Amino acid sequence: MADLEGRVVAVTGASSGIGRAIAIQSASEGARVACCGRNAEKLEAVRSELPGDGHAVYIFDSEDLPGVESMAAAIAKGMGPLGGFVHSAGVSVTQLLRDTSYDVMEDLLRINFTVFLAFARGACRRGRYVQSAMSVVGISSMAALSADSGMSIYAASKAALNASIKSLAKEYASRGVRFNGICPNPVNTPMTDKARFLMGDSAFAEFIEKSMPLGLIEPEDVADSAIFLLSDKSRRITGSLLEITSGASSFSYV
Numbered sequence: 001m002a003d004l005e006g007r008v009v010a011v012t013g014a015s016s017g018i019g020r021a022i023a024i025q026s027a028s029e030g031a032r033v034a035c036c037g038r039n040a041e042k043l044e045a046v047r048s049e050l051p052g053d054g055h056a057v058y059i060f061d062s063e064d065l066p067g068v069e070s071m072a073a074a075i076a077k078g079m080g081p082l083g084g085f086v087h088s089a090g091v092s093v094t095q096l097l098r099d100t101s102y103d104v105m106e107d108l109l110r111i112n113f114t115v116f117l118a119f120a121r122g123a124c125r126r127g128r129y130v131q132s133a134m135s136v137v138g139i140s141s142m143a144a145l146s147a148d149s150g151m152s153i154y155a156a157s158k159a160a161l162n163a164s165i166k167s168l169a170k171e172y173a174s175r176g177v178r179f180n181g182i183c184p185n186p187v188n189t190p191m192t193d194k195a196r197f198l199m200g201d202s203a204f205a206e207f208i209e210k211s212m213p214l215g216l217i218e219p220e221d222v223a224d225s226a227i228f229l230l231s232d233k234s235r236r237i238t239g240s241l242l243e244i245t246s247g248a249s250s251f252s253y254v
Contacts, residue, residue: 004231005030007083007133010075011059012119015042017189018139021087021219022226026084027051029227034058034075036119037089054079062089062111065118065209072122083130085228087116087161088139094150105153112157117164124177132176135230138165139222140181142243158183162241169239178238180229185245187217212246 009026013019014035022035027050035043035050036058043057056079060071076082090112093104123129123136126172143151144158162181169179184209186192196204209216225242228234 001180003029003154004083004227007031007130007230008034008079008081009035009084009086009230010036010058010072010082010119010123012036012115013087013089013139014046015039016046017088017191018187018222019086020046021223022086022088024050025220025223025227026086026230027055027124029231031084031221031230032056032079033190034079036060036071036075038062045244049072060115061249062107062115063092065110065114068115068118069122069143069230072119073125076123076128082123083133084135084137085119086137086139086226087119089115090191092140092141092154092194094154094195097152098152099190104151106152109160112154113160113164116161120168124172124175129177133232134177135234136165136177136179137169137226137229138162138179138181139226140165140183140241142183142185142245145241145243146225147185165241166239178229178234180234180237180239181241182222182225182229183241183243184217184222185212185248187219187222189219211248213248214246 009031011019011023014023015037023035023046027033032054034056035047037043040059045252046055058071060068068140140161143155144162149252164183165179
């Protein structure tokens with residue numbers, strides 16, 4: 001048991017996939033969870049699944065970065081100082097550079113990276129987090145550590161997230177705030193279903209599933225690592241990127 005009893009943990013992208021799994025496991029460990037995202041109906045459905053009491057839903061618009069920062073302040077005011085923050089909100093596009101619009105580029109960088117900075121900036125103000133007990137976790141990707149065709153923009157957004165995590169770990173260590181990231185290979189989520197659709201079931205099974213000898217990664221696998229990084233069991237770990245490869249190094253979707 002990681003034991004997050006009594007802590008307030010904010011999770012972006014909590015409406016589905018990895019974020020939902022992290023929200024559920026955080027609540028199971030005793031945390032009060034702020035479920036953050038864009039879809040109020042889906043977030044409320046997740047909140048209703050969470051064990052325990054005191055959970056809440058917060059809606060944000062990724063295009064309103066000052067609003068994202070203010071949301072972090074609102075969570076701390078409404079639920080108490082933050083003990084953890086997980087940025088799981090993200091989008092993925094597998095597309096060759098020649099086919100990628102500037103709007104898509106901006107969306108990927110904003111949702112995967114800049115929203116993380118805006119929330120962290122809001123959460124790390126004095127009085128808004130628990131001193132020496134605040135852990136920030138960014139859900140990144142192995143794509144940021146490899147070189148796969150069609151993944152240049154997505155990989156860049158996750159590489160930016162990784163770089164910021166390492167820098168922020170040093171910036172906030174003296175305040176007792178830890179920053180770490182998790183880099184999984186493809187996870188069995190609605191986002192990965194898009195790749196399955198584009199590739200076809202047989203090609204996905206051949207080139208993705210069979211390439212991972214330890215099995216297809218599930219959201220709960222990533223959540224297990226996130227809970228560890230949120231807890232005191234990782235209290236001396238900061239500035240680290242935890243890789244979840246399931247035995248495979250990288251993937252090419254196109």
